[in-house]
Amino acid sequence: MGQIFAADVPLGSFQELPLSCLRSSSGLGRLHGGADCGQLRSALAVHRLEVPLMLAVGDLCTHCAWPLPGEHPLVAFAEAASSLTPLRARADAAGDEAEFLAGTVTQPAGRSDSDAELEGQRRRWRRLQAQLLESHTVTAAYPWLASWVEPMRTGLAGAVDCTRRSLASLLDEAALLEAACAAALPAPALEGGPALVGPGPGGPWLVQEAWACWQQECAAGWDGLEAGRSAAAAAVYQAFGSRRRGRAEALDALDRLVDDWNTQARALAAQHAAACRYPVTVDLLPLVRAHGEEGEEDWLTYWEAGAIVVYQVATDWSAGSVDLLVPGPVSDQLLRSGRLTGDAEDRDRRGS
Numbered sequence: 001m002g003q004i005f006a007a008d009v010p011l012g013s014f015q016e017l018p019l020s021c022l023r024s025s026s027g028l029g030r031l032h033g034g035a036d037c038g039q040l041r042s043a044l045a046v047h048r049l050e051v052p053l054m055l056a057v058g059d060l061c062t063h064c065a066w067p068l069p070g071e072h073p074l075v076a077f078a079e080a081a082s083s084l085t086p087l088r089a090r091a092d093a094a095g096d097e098a099e100f101l102a103g104t105v106t107q108p109a110g111r112s113d114s115d116a117e118l119e120g121q122r123r124r125w126r127r128l129q130a131q132l133l134e135s136h137t138v139t140a141a142y143p144w145l146a147s148w149v150e151p152m153r154t155g156l157a158g159a160v161d162c163t164r165r166s167l168a169s170l171l172d173e174a175a176l177l178e179a180a181c182a183a184a185l186p187a188p189a190l191e192g193g194p195a196l197v198g199p200g201p202g203g204p205w206l207v208q209e210a211w212a213c214w215q216q217e218c219a220a221g222w223d224g225l226e227a228g229r230s231a232a233a234a235a236v237y238q239a240f241g242s243r244r245r246g247r248a249e250a251l252d253a254l255d256r257l258v259d260d261w262n263t264q265a266r267a268l269a270a271q272h273a274a275a276c277r278y279p280v281t282v283d284l285l286p287l288v289r290a291h292g293e294e295g296e297e298d299w300l301t302y303w304e305a306g307a308i309v310v311y312q313v314a315t316d317w318s319a320g321s322v323d324l325l326v327p328g329p330v331s332d333q334l335l336r337s338g339r340l341t342g343d344a345e346d347r348d349r350r351g352s
């Protein structure tokens with residue numbers, strides 16, 4: 001508690017909470033949680049006292065623990081306050097970063113930038129964003145912290161937006177739209193649909209299988225249509241297994257089909273590229289701490305992250321949502337993946 005409750009943390013309804021402490025009988029030195037504390041051992045005599053939390057903070061030993069039952073409300077508050085402690089340090093550093101990033105955003109960033117850089121920016125954007133979202137969850141539960149936290153949030157919000165713009169400058173908006181259009185195309189028919197020629201398992205079912213892989217891969221990432229081609233080919237490789245006979249012909253036939261699917265998706269994208277944009281609101285998913293390993297899981301796909309980054313026009317941090325202005329197929333894809341807030345009403349309004 002001595003580490004969590006710095007003297008400036010507002011205590012709200014916990015101000016008067018009596019905290020059982022030990023102190024050297026001289027009346028000097030810090031307040032301790034246990035008699036076995038190394039800082040207390042040199043004292044000739046120790047006495048126990050109850051101190052209201054508001055008077056104790058700032059005087060608490062940073063080595064001691066104060067055992068409390070897990071359900072004690074102070075435990076949850078301490079956890080909440082603890083989750084904010086790094087925010088201030090991060091916000092201070094983020095101010096410098098924001099300036100740095102503001103300088104880099106204006107420089108042209110080509111597609112030659114490595115995947116590692118993109119991935120680094122994405123993770124950074126999501127982590128900063130998650131910190132900001134978490135701080136709003138904390139202040140919703142403990143409103144008296146809001147005015148203390150607000151100045152820290154301002155710097156962090158600036159850093160989140162700089163990172164977002166930096167990431168957006170590395171992404172290809174046309175590829176994101178084409179990916180959404182790929183996801184909107186109807187699947188090829190099973191009955192009487194196209195088949196892969198030659199001997200081997202080349203029937204319409206394999207075309208459907210390859211199509212599903214192509215569509216899924218296109219819709220999940222931010223590289224657009226070409227990412228789908230190798231996923232479709234992988235389905236053919238898997239179907240053929242160790243058999244070689246007929247595989248090359250099947251892959252050739254698939255290549256032509258993928259060309260056709262890409263053409264359809266691009267044609268649809270061309271119709272929507274300059275068409276009107278729709279306002280939608282997307283819930284920002286928090287990051288989930290990964291079980292048993294370092295880091296965290298992110299339930300936003302790369303494509304979803306890309307769409308948010310590129311089409312964002314406003315944020316509502318307390319609601320944990322962002323407003324986007326998107327082409328129709330992007331809105332449809334966000335709806336399909338269940339990311340839109342208040343789907344039904346928005347769609348009704350759009351339709352009317």
Ligand SMILES: [Zn+2]
Nearest residue numbers: 032037061064
């Ligand atoms: Zn101590």
